[in-house]
Amino acid sequence: MAFSTEKSRRLYERTLGVLIEASSSSSRGPANFGKYPIFMERGRGSRIYDVDGNEYIDWMMAFGALPLGHAHPEIVQAIAEAAASGAHFATATPVELEVAELIQKMVPNAERVRFANTGTEAMMAAIRLARGVTGRSKILKFEGHYHGWHDDLLVSSNVMPVSALGLRTDPVKIPDSSGLNRTALEDTIVVPWNDLDLLQRAVANHPGQIAAIVTEGVMANMGVVPPAEGYLQGLQKLARANGILFILDETVTGFRIAPGGCQEHYKLSPDLVTFGKALGCGLPVAALVGRAEVMDALQWGGVLHYGTHNGSRIGMHAARANLRVLTRENNASFRHTWRTAERLCVGYRELFKKKGRAVVVQNVGPMFQIMFTDRPAIRDYRDFCQHVDRAAFQKFVLSLFPFGVYASPSAALHSIVTLAHTDEDVDLTLEAAEEALNKANSLL
Numbered sequence: 001m002a003f004s005t006e007k008s009r010r011l012y013e014r015t016l017g018v019l020i021e022a023s024s025s026s027s028r029g030p031a032n033f034g035k036y037p038i039f040m041e042r043g044r045g046s047r048i049y050d051v052d053g054n055e056y057i058d059w060m061m062a063f064g065a066l067p068l069g070h071a072h073p074e075i076v077q078a079i080a081e082a083a084a085s086g087a088h089f090a091t092a093t094p095v096e097l098e099v100a101e102l103i104q105k106m107v108p109n110a111e112r113v114r115f116a117n118t119g120t121e122a123m124m125a126a127i128r129l130a131r132g133v134t135g136r137s138k139i140l141k142f143e144g145h146y147h148g149w150h151d152d153l154l155v156s157s158n159v160m161p162v163s164a165l166g167l168r169t170d171p172v173k174i175p176d177s178s179g180l181n182r183t184a185l186e187d188t189i190v191v192p193w194n195d196l197d198l199l200q201r202a203v204a205n206h207p208g209q210i211a212a213i214v215t216e217g218v219m220a221n222m223g224v225v226p227p228a229e230g231y232l233q234g235l236q237k238l239a240r241a242n243g244i245l246f247i248l249d250e251t252v253t254g255f256r257i258a259p260g261g262c263q264e265h266y267k268l269s270p271d272l273v274t275f276g277k278a279l280g281c282g283l284p285v286a287a288l289v290g291r292a293e294v295m296d297a298l299q300w301g302g303v304l305h306y307g308t309h310n311g312s313r314i315g316m317h318a319a320r321a322n323l324r325v326l327t328r329e330n331n332a333s334f335r336h337t338w339r340t341a342e343r344l345c346v347g348y349r350e351l352f353k354k355k356g357r358a359v360v361v362q363n364v365g366p367m368f369q370i371m372f373t374d375r376p377a378i379r380d381y382r383d384f385c386q387h388v389d390r391a392a393f394q395k396f397v398l399s400l401f402p403f404g405v406y407a408s409p410s411a412a413l414h415s416i417v418t419l420a421h422t423d424e425d426v427d428l429t430l431e432a433a434e435e436a437l438n439k440a441n442s443l444l
Helices: 006-015 073-084 094-106 119-134 196-204 231-241 261-265 292-301 313-326 328-355 381-387 390-403 423-443
Strands: 040-044 047-050 055-058 112-116 138-142 188-191 210-216 245-250 272-275 286-290 359-364 367-372
Touching: 055 423, 073 313, 094 112, 094 313, 112 119, 112 292, 119 138, 119 210, 119 245, 119 272, 119 286, 119 292, 138 196, 188 196, 196 231, 210 231, 231 245, 245 261, 261 272, 286 292, 313 328, 328 359, 328 367, 328 423, 367 390, 390 423
Parallel strands: 138 188, 138 210, 210 245, 245 272
Antiparallel strands: 040 047, 047 055, 112 286, 272 286, 359 367
16 A cells, blocks of 8 residues: 555644644654654554554654653553552652662762652753752753753754854854743853863863853764763863863763763763653653762752652652563663674764665664764764755655654764564664665655
């Protein structure tokens, strides 16, 4: 049967005048997905199914929130059992303690744990905590890094024309949204990533004023951009030497790169770490963890962090089951995702080389992105803005849908390998990619 998304089209038309861009997040709407998004109905394992009955191998996996794939039986059971005995109490619960203890065993610096609902909320708490503990006001963040949609860090995170960015030595701070507090970004310092010399200069230009340096372990808002050799270690050393807290944002990389995330993989020792996405295995669960002497400032609202749904009971049950599966058999799930991702990335590289397409495939473990560029590598935000053909990537991904492969069409995002993905999924995906490229060439 011919590929059809007619029911999705009709549902999209129903959303007009009701929902904004067909959903509750702009990244799910027509800006990324073309004329209209595909409406998904259910998922299981590595597959997702739309309202028209089409089946896809899912490499988007809820933007990384599903490390075990869709509807993993142990997660389903945990959610059902928790819901049957009460959705939420907003009290102390044993399961909250159990999840915190599991995180302590996995994450090297998690001397204290505080739960939230989203990565954005966890980062908001981290920023307030850093300012409260240090008595300093300024926060240093990097071009191209996204740390949530709150005012203080919502700057220089979107793809822009290179001409708008200013000099590397003096970046233009570009707000990512209208409606920001007019003074919110006055205390935000923006620096190009992967450049230790420029970071050192920025710190020297603001002596005794910077509360925290905030970074992703892997730049994940511009595809996948690994840190340069020794960069994160140099950043950490610089922060320590200047009394600056080092905040590592693992909202994207946590419980995916390694059991202890990027801090384990790159042998780091941050003061604070934020987690989200993969922690709740599809439910809204986030966490802020860190050194006791910093985290204990949250006691009795000294640095205030409240929330009715913090440590949500059903979310905690899902997170507990998730962490147990991820660490089973000496962390076998991480070995599986790294191996599967490497096989897929090698296959993509060979395919595009055979087709004569200028493409680089960058990955760190199970996170990967295909970048249409003639550059040998993309190393930072400015590289991405100047050299990555986002329209070509979007066209390629949308061309995979009729062949049963689903991913985010946004070049600034990335794809994810999960425990549910198999060698067969890799083979079918590479076959679909070759068919899509052949069809595109035949239309030229």
